[in-house]
Amino acid sequence: MVDDLESDFQRGADDALRRAYDEHGSLVYSFCRRSIGSTEAADVTQEVFLAAWRAHDRFDADRGSLRGWLMGIARNKCVDRLRHHGRRPQIATAEVEDRPAGGSDIERMSDRMVLATALEDLPDRSRRLIELSFYQQLTHAEIADHTGVPLGTVKSDIRRGLNKLRRNLEAGDV
Amino acid sequence: MSDTGDLDDLEGRLGELAREITEDDRRLDDPPPGLWDSIEAAAGGAELASVTSLSERRRTRAPMILAAAAAVILAVVIGTQLIGDNGDNGEVVASIALENDGLQVPNPDTGMADLVAVEGGGYVLDVSVPELPAADGFYELWIIDTNVEGMHSLGVVEASGRYQIPDGVEPADFPIVDISVEAHDGDATHGGQSIWRGVLEV
Numbered sequence A: 001m002v003d004d005l006e007s008d009f010q011r012g013a014d015d016a017l018r019r020a021y022d023e024h025g026s027l028v029y030s031f032c033r034r035s036i037g038s039t040e041a042a043d044v045t046q047e048v049f050l051a052a053w054r055a056h057d058r059f060d061a062d063r064g065s066l067r068g069w070l071m072g073i074a075r076n077k078c079v080d081r082l083r084h085h086g087r088r089p090q091i092a093t094a095e096v097e098d099r100p101a102g103g104s105d106i107e108r109m110s111d112r113m114v115l116a117t118a119l120e121d122l123p124d125r126s127r128r129l130i131e132l133s134f135y136q137q138l139t140h141a142e143i144a145d146h147t148g149v150p151l152g153t154v155k156s157d158i159r160r161g162l163n164k165l166r167r168n169l170e171a172g173d174v
Numbered sequence B: 001m002s003d004t005g006d007l008d009d010l011e012g013r014l015g016e017l018a019r020e021i022t023e024d025d026r027r028l029d030d031p032p033p034g035l036w037d038s039i040e041a042a043a044g045g046a047e048l049a050s051v052t053s054l055s056e057r058r059r060t061r062a063p064m065i066l067a068a069a070a071a072v073i074l075a076v077v078i079g080t081q082l083i084g085d086n087g088d089n090g091e092v093v094a095s096i097a098l099e100n101d102g103l104q105v106p107n108p109d110t111g112m113a114d115l116v117a118v119e120g121g122g123y124v125l126d127v128s129v130p131e132l133p134a135a136d137g138f139y140e141l142w143i144i145d146t147n148v149e150g151m152h153s154l155g156v157v158e159a160s161g162r163y164q165i166p167d168g169v170e171p172a173d174f175p176i177v178d179i180s181v182e183a184h185d186g187d188a189t190h191g192g193q194s195i196w197r198g199v200l201e202v
Helices: A005-010 A016-036 A038-054 A066-084 A106-121 A124-134 A140-147 A151-169 B002-020 B035-043 B047-069
Strands: B091-098 B111-117 B123-128 B138-144 B151-157 B161-165 B176-182 B193-199
Touching (some): A016 B035, A038 A066, A066 A151, A106 A151, A124 B002, B111 B193, B123 B138, B151 B161
Antiparallel strands (some): B091 B111
């Protein structure tokens, strides 16, 4: 049996919260820190994991990944906090060294951060082909030429990779 | 196949998003050490153990416990319903469950607030919360408008009770019920850390 964190988390298995925290804690914390600042980031990170754990049976792996679900909860709580303090939901710019190209919207930042980690999770070949599409903006035919991978394989690898990425960016039930 | 166009779209949109990813987006920071311990403490443990160990944790780890106590929860709206005459003077016009995450108290599921219209006019908020742990500060009850701009303090909360809503204040304008932790700093404004929250539908 493959050890599947998502199904273990959904059914509330004993060590699933710790494993989820080990796997996704840094992403959630880093996002919170950049959204609301370091003073409250640890608090909100804790709230995210506790809220997720209390609602573990509502997590539905068919609707999205655990990572995406946790980040959806994190987004909501960060926006909540910012509204509570009378601030508009923008990035705490003191935390950002480089100006984000996409603007200061924290929803967009969450998407970028999730995409970055989800890309790293892809199998090597899928990832390499998708990166040629994303960053070099090559067509599938050009990718096939460039890599020597048959066009049909390029298409199916990319399709599988895109579906995995999409899973991370569509939040499940929150 | 009909999903090819879909996927092309997705590839385009994700590509655009990917090209916006910065070094900062990729760089992940570890949470502070001890955060997991705090989460684990708040999430698990037998109720008896968590109650008896609360005072010990308070001495050694007050900031983290206050963090657990300050967890703000998603509102649960039950909706306007006539619960019926509750025997005291007044008729419950709206009722909500207050939610709380991580606060180590018995029965964390039992926070409730009832908006009661009293005979002769006016409203009280009948708040029922389990035992509030001793905090570095005090607890205060608020009703807040949906923009989270205007709010009224209904006073210090030590336990469940009925809290008068000031004459002239329309509960429908301030539907967010909020219990916050406040420091003894003489600052009358909401300190920003809430432990119970719900939204009345009036």
